[in-house]
Amino acid sequence: MTAEPRHFTTQLAVIGSGIAGFAAAIFAINRKIVTAQVGNTGALAYTTGYLDLIGKLGGAAGLVTDPWQALASLRETEPKHPLCRVSADDIQQAFAEFTDFLGACGLAYSAPGASNITALTPVGTLKQTLCVPATMAAGPRAMAANTPCVIVDFRGLKGFSGAEVVANLRDRWPQLTTRRLVFPGMDRGEVYPEVMARALEVPATREQLAEALNGVAGAARVIGLPAILGMHRPDHVRAELERLTGREIFEIPTMPPSVPGIRLRELFQQVLPQRGVTLIPQQRVTALSFDGDGATLALSDSYGPIRVHAQAVILATGRFLSGGLEAHPAGIREHLLDLPVTQPAGRADWYRDRYTDPRGHPIHRAGIEVDDSFRPLTREGRRYHDRLFAAGVILAHQDWIRGRSGAGIAIATSFRAVTEAKRFLSGR
Amino acid sequence: MSFDATTLETEVLIIGGGVTGAGIMRDLALRGIHSLLIDKRDLCAGASGGNHGLLHSGGRYVSTDPAAAMECRQENALLKRLAPQCIETAGGLFVAVEGDDPAFAEKFPALCRNAGIDCEELSPGEARRLEPVLSDKLFKACRVPDATIDPFHLALLNVDHARLIDGSVYRPHTEVLRFEMADGEIRAAICHDHLHNRPLTIRARQFVNAGGAWAMNIARLAGCADVSLLYAKGTILVSNDRLAHHVVNRLRPPGDGDILVPGGTVSLLGTTSTRVDDLERVGPTVEEIDRNIREGAAMIPALAGARYIRAFSRVRPLLQAVGNASDRAASRGFALLDHASQGVNNFCTITGGKLTTFRLMAEKTVDLVARRLGNDQACMTATVPLPDDEACSWTEPATALKHWHRDRDADDMILCECEMLPQSAIEQIFAGAPGAEQERTIEAVALRSRAGKGPCQGSFCGIRIGSYLYDQGHYRDATGLAHLRDFFDERFKGQRCVIWGQQAAQMELAEALHCGLLGLDTLEGDR
Ligand SMILES: Cc1cc2nc3c(=O)[nH]c(=O)nc-3n(C[C@H](O)[C@H](O)[C@H](O)COP(=O)(O)OP(=O)(O)OC[C@H]3O[C@@H](n4cnc5c(N)ncnc54)[C@H](O)[C@@H]3O)c2cc1C
Ligand SMILES: Cc1cc2nc3c(=O)[nH]c(=O)nc-3n(C[C@H](O)[C@H](O)[C@H](O)COP(=O)(O)OP(=O)(O)OC[C@H]3O[C@@H](n4cnc5c(N)ncnc54)[C@H](O)[C@@H]3O)c2cc1C
Numbered sequence: 041m042t043a044e045p046r047h048f049t050t051q052l053a054v055i056g057s058g059i060a061g062f063a064a065a066i067f068a069i070n071r072k073i074v075t076a077q078v079g080n081t082g083a084l085a086y087t088t089g090y091l092d093l094i095g096k097l098g099g100a101a102g103l104v105t106d107p108w109q110a111l112a113s114l115r116e117t118e119p120k121h122p123l124c125r126v127s128a129d130d131i132q133q134a135f136a137e138f139t140d141f142l143g144a145c146g147l148a149y150s151a152p153g154a155s156n157i158t159a160l161t162p163v164g165t166l167k168q169t170l171c172v173p174a175t176m177a178a179g180p181r182a183m184a185a186n187t188p189c190v191i192v193d194f195r196g197l198k199g200f201s202g203a204e205v206v207a208n209l210r211d212r213w214p215q216l217t218t219r220r221l222v223f224p225g226m227d228r229g230e231v232y233p234e235v236m237a238r239a240l241e242v243p244a245t246r247e248q249l250a251e252a253l254n255g256v257a258g259a260a261r262v263i264g265l266p267a268i269l270g271m272h273r274p275d276h277v278r279a280e281l282e283r284l285t286g287r288e289i290f291e292i293p294t295m296p297p298s299v300p301g302i303r304l305r306e307l308f309q310q311v312l313p314q315r316g317v318t319l320i321p322q323q324r325v326t327a328l329s330f331d332g333d334g335a336t337l338a339l340s341d342s343y344g345p346i347r348v349h350a351q352a353v354i355l356a357t358g359r360f361l362s363g364g365l366e367a368h369p370a371g372i373r374e375h376l377l378d379l380p381v382t383q384p385a386g387r388a389d390w391y392r393d394r395y396t397d398p399r400g401h402p403i404h405r406a407g408i409e410v411d412d413s414f415r416p417l418t419r420e421g422r423r424y425h426d427r428l429f430a431a432g433v434i435l436a437h438q439d440w441i442r443g444r445s446g447a448g449i450a451i452a453t454s455f456r457a458v459t460e461a462k463r464f465l466s467g468r
Numbered sequence: 469m470s471f472d473a474t475t476l477e478t479e480v481l482i483i484g485g486g487v488t489g490a491g492i493m494r495d496l497a498l499r500g501i502h503s504l505l506i507d508k509r510d511l512c513a514g515a516s517g518g519n520h521g522l523l524h525s526g527g528r529y530v531s532t533d534p535a536a537a538m539e540c541r542q543e544n545a546l547l548k549r550l551a552p553q554c555i556e557t558a559g560g561l562f563v564a565v566e567g568d569d570p571a572f573a574e575k576f577p578a579l580c581r582n583a584g585i586d587c588e589e590l591s592p593g594e595a596r597r598l599e600p601v602l603s604d605k606l607f608k609a610c611r612v613p614d615a616t617i618d619p620f621h622l623a624l625l626n627v628d629h630a631r632l633i634d635g636s637v638y639r640p641h642t643e644v645l646r647f648e649m650a651d652g653e654i655r656a657a658i659c660h661d662h663l664h665n666r667p668l669t670i671r672a673r674q675f676v677n678a679g680g681a682w683a684m685n686i687a688r689l690a691g692c693a694d695v696s697l698l699y700a701k702g703t704i705l706v707s708n709d710r711l712a713h714h715v716v717n718r719l720r721p722p723g724d725g726d727i728l729v730p731g732g733t734v735s736l737l738g739t740t741s742t743r744v745d746d747l748e749r750v751g752p753t754v755e756e757i758d759r760n761i762r763e764g765a766a767m768i769p770a771l772a773g774a775r776y777i778r779a780f781s782r783v784r785p786l787l788q789a790v791g792n793a794s795d796r797a798a799s800r801g802f803a804l805l806d807h808a809s810q811g812v813n814n815f816c817t818i819t820g821g822k823l824t825t826f827r828l829m830a831e832k833t834v835d836l837v838a839r840r841l842g843n844d845q846a847c848m849t850a851t852v853p854l855p856d857d858e859a860c861s862w863t864e865p866a867t868a869l870k871h872w873h874r875d876r877d878a879d880d881m882i883l884c885e886c887e888m889l890p891q892s893a894i895e896q897i898f899a900g901a902p903g904a905e906q907e908r909t910i911e912a913v914a915l916r917s918r919a920g921k922g923p924c925q926g927s928f929c930g931i932r933i934g935s936y937l938y939d940q941g942h943y944r945d946a947t948g949l950a951h952l953r954d955f956f957d958e959r960f961k962g963q964r965c966v967i968w969g970q971q972a973a974q975m976e977l978a979e980a981l982h983c984g985l986l987g988l989d990t991l992e993g994d995r
Binding site: 086088096102103161162163164165166167196198199200201203204207208210228229230293295296359360361363366367368369386387388390391393394395396397398400401403404440441442444446 | 751753754755758878879881882883928931932934935936938939941943944945946948949952953956957959960961964965967968969972973975976977979980981982983984985986987988989990991
């Protein structure tokens with residue numbers, strides 16, 4: 041196909057549609073910046089819906105209950121960590137702005153608090169996180185108070201076992217029990233969280249499920265379910281089930297792709313275009329170039345080639361899973377601009393011997409370097425271009441997996457990158 | 469025999485649950501002799517679970533060890549007839565490429581003929597029609613009756629048959645620590661039962677050391693100094709796809725990266741050979757991986773860009789070679805020592821050899837043991853076919869497919885999606901695959917099935933199987949999570965050196981899930 045490229049012009053182009061990319065788009069439109077966003081939205085569906093800031097520190101096994109204090113010690117021990125380039129106030133504001141936006145779009149979140157929330161996982165372990173979807177908030181509360189609670193799982197739902205959750209939480213939560221139900225209308229074969237969630241958007245399904253829940257809840261005041269409480273109006277679905285059962289209800293995230301991640305993806309895809317963002321989903325930018333007047337992103341969709349002309353660009357392309365970084369036998373590379381990647385000396389140093397080593401693996405600290413304005417640096421330590429900013433987990437000197445800080449790094453660094461991009465754009 | 473006892477009795481104690489020990493157990497049972505087989509870990513924990521799975525035609529040894537070549541030829545033909553369920557008759561090619569010695573290649577067919585091995589010379593064009601992945605720099609090719617064999621399936625079926633015949637017993641996680649000796653005999657093996665973490669004494673009339681690379685250590689426990697081994701580590705890579713239908717051997721004297729063996733849906737490339745001293749800490753290195761790929765790519769250029777899903781290393785015991793011959797030239801034959809010269813009369817050691825010759829090794833060993841027990845029954849393993857049992861067959865990729873087509877039941881959920889392993893396979897394994905009845909764990913399932921062997925290397929199915937085992941009440945506390953973590957740690961040893969390209973993405977997702985979400989990296993600290 042040799043169709044003429046279609047041209048779009050924008051102030052800010054965001055490359056990537058993970059949490060960093062979407063957060064950047066939200067912060068940008070809140071600041072009245074004309075924004076276009078390109079990226080495959082697959083990665084979002086992996087997230088649990090929990091928004092972590094810092095859940096674990098250094099190589100220590102211990103969990104972090106006060107992320108703000110952890111942030112302060114991070115500034116001492118890991119000054120190059122991207123979170124250390126963002127003030128605590130900015131981080132607080134970024135989380136608040138992000139969760140407010142979600143709430144305003146119908147996906148309520150707890151506000152960023154002074155301490156972490158001890159959240160539940162699908163295997164009955166615990167995780168420290170800063171903000172949780174409202175649908176998940178009752179679980180941690182009930183656990184803290186040892187309220188009688190029943191975890192309900194479903195025939196045919198693989199990888200979520202109430203028995204497993206209870207077995208691993210029994211010591212902490214003696215009043216926890218479990219029961220298994222057949223999901224209304226799904227009494228044969230495998231059942232999938234996404235399908236169940238969509239089914240619960242229908243009032244009749246909710247009524248049947250509520251009846252079944254009442255049948256097994258007994259003395260339990262609280263009911264925990266895998267994350268299936270609707271796709272588009274989870275707060276409404278939960279409120280309805282609570283009304284119908286007379287009990288408090290909460291969700292526990294399931295294995296990916298999980299419903300809470302899909303909710304975020306669908307919400308962004310629906311809402312951002314309504315708010316004026318030019319969103320080009322499911323596409324990859326194949327080339328990015330800069331000249332005197334701006335930057336050009338090259339990509340194509342099923343109708344042919346597209347060129348996006350922007351005054352400034354935020355690179356939020358993630359790591360290996362999303363393709364922002366590529367691991368070649370000879371070394372790690374950034375795929376769009378071949379930006380220098382800080383990395384271990386050789387492939388033999390990428391991983392430690394033990395997979396679950398609490399210190400994490402050196403490969404995860406690889407990434408691109410930025411200055412305090414979140415502009416990527418060249419090998420010589422100069423800005424790659426005044427118009428280029430970067431955010432999210434593509435940045436070096438952090439291990440979001442071991443640090444339990446995925447969303448935190450994405451949200452905080454996007455906030456700063458947008459602030460700096462705004463300064464640059466209005467300085468013209 | 470009770471599993472709870474602290475003292476056990478049997479006629480013959482076999483130490484080492486590799487294919488050799490498993491073969492000895494069956495041979496004994498077929499001659500009416502009861503035995504107990506133990507392994508410090510589990511079946512195929514040693515070389516038997518970490519080899520190429522090549523059922524040698526003998527071609528590889530025609531230049532270095534014609535006697536071993538002939539043994540291979542005979543056993544190859546025999547096993548194809550008696551244990552076809554464990555074998556894929558893939559056929560083998562020997563190919564020489566630019567740079568290889570033409571004189572060696574020229575004399576290969578004659579060497580094969582001398583050893584009685586069928587060898588068909590192919591033109592380069594014919595060879596490349598058979599295997600289009602072969603290098604266009606190929607100048608000579610021969611076809612031989614190489615095949616592939618699944619050592620796990622083989623060991624499980626040997627043990628299963630022995631159990632069936634006379635109630636002989638297999639006990640995993642039982643390690644010999646020392647022997648109780650008197651009057652030139654071993655009276656008992658003093659063991660540790662790692663599963664229940666307690667001592668165990670095993671009394672027997674005869675003791676067989678089938679410890680593979682560990683045979684020298686075990687012999688020394690009985691004061692026998694006549695087993696002298698050197699250790700050579702071999703490293704093998706597993707590709708995500710099956711790259712060739714035949715076994716492809718380099719037509720040159722044995723070297724690095726010169727065999728590519730199909731294994732169901734994957735291919736295995738190897739091996740390197742490096743001297744090691746420590747048997748417990750062997751693992752692949754990046755350097756070995758790169759060397760294997762570089763050498764292999766000369767035969768099959770696609771190996772350079774292939775996606776690899778794991779690599780593993782195991783140790784070959786080298787019976788001390790005379791003079792300073794190289795490790796590869798050292799005998800790949802086996803040794804059976806009766807230890808009479810060491811003043812011990814009811815103990816023997818069998819070591820060395822090959823997977824291909826395991827049956828013959830067992831036969832020779834049991835000939836000795838039977839004689840010592842006054843049993844004059846002839847060996848039957850060269851004539852009695854190995855019975856089939858589906859519970860032992862889940863290590864074969866074909867089993868899941870067969871099951872899918874034949875017994876498809878929507879409620880029998882697939883837990884390992886890469887390998888299509890259904891829930892019912894787990895029940896079958898617990899009910900019928902030797903060694904799993906006492907140990908209903910993720911690791912026990914993984915050893916007896918293809919769970920975790922596909923592209924995702926267990927990162928998803930491990931969690932699903934874990935949940936299933938909790939559901940069924942096999943796990944009731946945090947032990948299941950610790951096992952899950954250990955399972956991932958174990959799989960990782962094989963992945964660590966081949967993580968690049970798509971595998972890096974896969975690994976990041978796995979770690980986000982296992983550590984970021986489930987917190988398997990903080991289990992101890994948390995509890
Ligand atoms: C299994 C799993 C569980 C998680 N659980 C949590 C959790 O509980 N709490 C938490 O805080 N975080 C969690 N995370 C982390 C979180 O989802 C994000 O990975 C993290 O916040 C980083 O976001 P990011 O936007 O920087 O990168 P990513 O999310 O990786 O997004 C990068 C984006 O860039 C796009 N992209 C790459 N190259 C191009 C290109 N050339 N053109 C256009 N687009 C491109 C990709 O398609 C992708 O959309 C989890 C992640 C995973 C995988
Ligand atoms: C890299 C490599 C590739 C190979 N490829 C092939 C091939 O393609 N074809 C082929 O025919 N052959 C091949 N071989 C050779 C073949 O794998 C071995 O000859 C064969 O598996 C040996 O089996 P075994 O039972 O004698 O020893 P092993 O399988 O090593 O068994 C010994 C067992 O003893 C146990 N043990 C040790 N100490 C104790 C103790 N104190 N108490 C209790 N148990 C103990 C161990 O856990 C182990 O399971 C290869 C070998 C290697 C290393």
